[in-house]
Amino acid sequence: MAMIRRMPAEFGYVLPLLLLMLALFILPIALMLARSVTQPEWTIEHYQDLIETSVYLRVLGRTLQIALITTVACALLGYPLAYWMRDLSPQRQVLAVALVVLPFWISILVRTYAWIVVLGNAGVVNRVLLDLGLVGAPVSFLYNELGVVIGTTNVLLPFLVLPLFAAMVRIDDRLMQAAESLGASRATVFRRVFFPLSLPALAAGSILVFILTFGFFITPAILGGGRVPMVANALDLLINQFARWETAAALSTVLLVVTLACFAMSRWIGARGATS
């Protein structure tokens, strides 16, 4: 009964945003996506078409693959960084946070060109490698999958690091001290106490990175050299050049279902981490 009495208050906090989102986002989007089954009349032909020709679904699969690689790369790079930042002095923490968000001020488009300058055949890195005689011919960092992953990881890493760091600084040191005083090794304390406590934030940051990769547009097109077709580019083409809105709506609906399933899975992992 107590729960029911408390319901209105907390729902009241949610309500303003919920109304805003329903009216200004969900409604327009629903109308748009409904085109995949209502145009030109009630039909499932656009989905049949997607499945039969399958090429756009394979592009979606390729995008998922890139998103997964990017997420793993971000987690592997981001977790140690956030963990290291946690133990810095307050002033250094502010400095580190500033450096993490520094790339935000440079538009994604400009950063894409910066990578060409750094990693291209005539780029800084290759010139150094060639001068030192470490390689005989320029290394192909760009215009392949590696280029896409470098570019997207660089852009998306802050989205993982910041929430993770914010969660880590809130973890109470006394929990770890208590565990150590009970005779656990540092590694065990990390594995059994610290890591599970940071898992919800890691899961949230990872899913953010994962989802954001789907929206990537010009960066993969340029740094991938056109070899890594991404679903966002395919959708742009269908909407903006071919006026095939129904196909695009069907493809987006599939994408939506896949992503929400991934999101639900990450929540499940996060919740398990929180309770373990």
Place this chain on the structure above:
Amino acid sequence: MTRFLLAASGVLVLAFLCLPALIVIPMSFSSANSLEFPPPGFSLRWYESFLGDPRWVAALKNSALIALVSSTIALLLGSLAAYGLVRGTFRGRALIEGVFIAPLVVPSVIIAVALYIFFARIGLLGSLPGLIIGHTVLGVPYVVLVMSVAIRSFDHRIEQVALSLGASTTTMFRRVLLPNMLPSVFAAWIFALIASFDEVIVTHFIAGPYDTVPKRMFNELVLQVNPTITAIATLLIALSVVAIGIVVLLLRRGGVKIQSLT
């Protein structure tokens, strides 16, 4: 040894994050007509071309206004909703959270078309309020995601103690929850701010004659490469460095430490 490895990897990852900035800043002082590195000579011409072009300045003003207003609205409404979602026990929370996350999940180009048609019907197309609303919606998922995790990991009992000691809900939010959440609040706000500041696809559709910085940049980069964009990036970096410097000073003067806040 572990400690050293950790510090080394931390510094390396930070370097990776900042590498583009290390390239972009020197290029903004380049005398070359195209993006060249290293720059052949020093010049301030790209700063002149930015500050001397009223269209760039207007675009920056629009971008700043839209980003500041939309991220603040998203932060306020989103944090409140995240609190309700985490602390509430009502049904359908997963569905509601799905609604809040949706703008991240639906492809931008679909959002662009949907909002165009919708805004045209309600008379918001090509207007500043329309742009602000659109960008607010796009910033909401970041706030809800980051703040939910933060609130979930905050001990519920501390809130209850504050309330049982006679604090009003508002006071509890302001004096107990907010100070404890500061790093997360910052993360949520800056994500929403950047989501707006870098947004280009939805803006292309609904902005009408309004220019924003990324919209102008996009045209310049796709149609012509021009180092003016590096000057803008450098100015923004300088601005953020000044802002961070002020934060550090305030932290020192107030004698507060982040760790004691958290």
Place this chain on the structure above:
Amino acid sequence: MTSRRTILKATAFAAIPGGLALPGIARAQGQVREFRMVEAGGLSGDSIEAGYIRPFTARTGIRVIRENPNPLGKLRAMVESRSITAVLYELGSLSVAIANAANLIEPLDWTAINPEPMFEEAKLPHAFGYQYYSTIMAWRSDAKPLTSWADFWNVRDFPGKRTLPDNVTLAVPMALLADGVAPGALYPLDLRRAFRKLDQIKGSVSVWWAAGAQPPQLLKDNEVQYAASYSGRVAGQPGITISYAQGLLDLAYFVVPKGANPSEKAASMGLLHEMSVARNQAVAAEVIPYTGASPTLEALLPQARLGDFPTTSTNKAIQVLGNPEWWAQNRDAAERRWQEFKLGL
């Protein structure tokens, strides 16, 4: 405030069936003070401002507000939501064919435009061709010169890396020309043959470019030695040599969205007239090396750089015009084949 008013006005007129707006009706509906156009933006937008809007506003007193960019999706959204906020909309030739088939655009009033002489392909019933551009061969000046797409494909005699557009409507005609199909016999395109030819060269293509700024950058960085590039990006660039031989000539058009306000439409025909004037086209060509549709423009262009422009009599004669209608009908199949091809790279 202006935007709000324009929207309200447009909604009010949405109920009036579109069609040919006669000058008499326009006058009866009151004086148009300003109208909007959607264009591609960047230098191209600046060239419209300098070459056409300036003389038009000076002559008529009507202000023209530019919006950009110009995706076809936005035009469809505009027409479907019945709020025609811009009376002129820039589209590429394929988009014109698609928009026409989808009933998104209205016929122009060519009597009211009263154009100066224009090339035939620029004068469509529902579209005004205002700017020619081309996709041509370009190479580092230290590489062996090419004379045809067959040379471009011949990596044995012309060694070096290539960049080709990540765009099926450009890559397929290039491949067929390289395979020896005569320019006049290109359409209907033989997709199977084209992709066989593309398979032959894909190992030598470092980059399939997406943004027009890429090819000149790739050439300068020595990432590739040969490029297929938009003409305006590479013409006159130091260190880069170009050839218009077998270039894929194309046109950007202006159209009127279906349901546009008739009096604004009538007023906008005057701007299209300015776009047909050779003198104005010469001004625009100073901003961007793409040219208008006047056959007499050549004499007004800077004679030292004549080779840079796509429509001089020498250059126009050796290029190939596309068939947008064929593409409009076959775009889905071709694009899916293209995505398959790229997934296999």
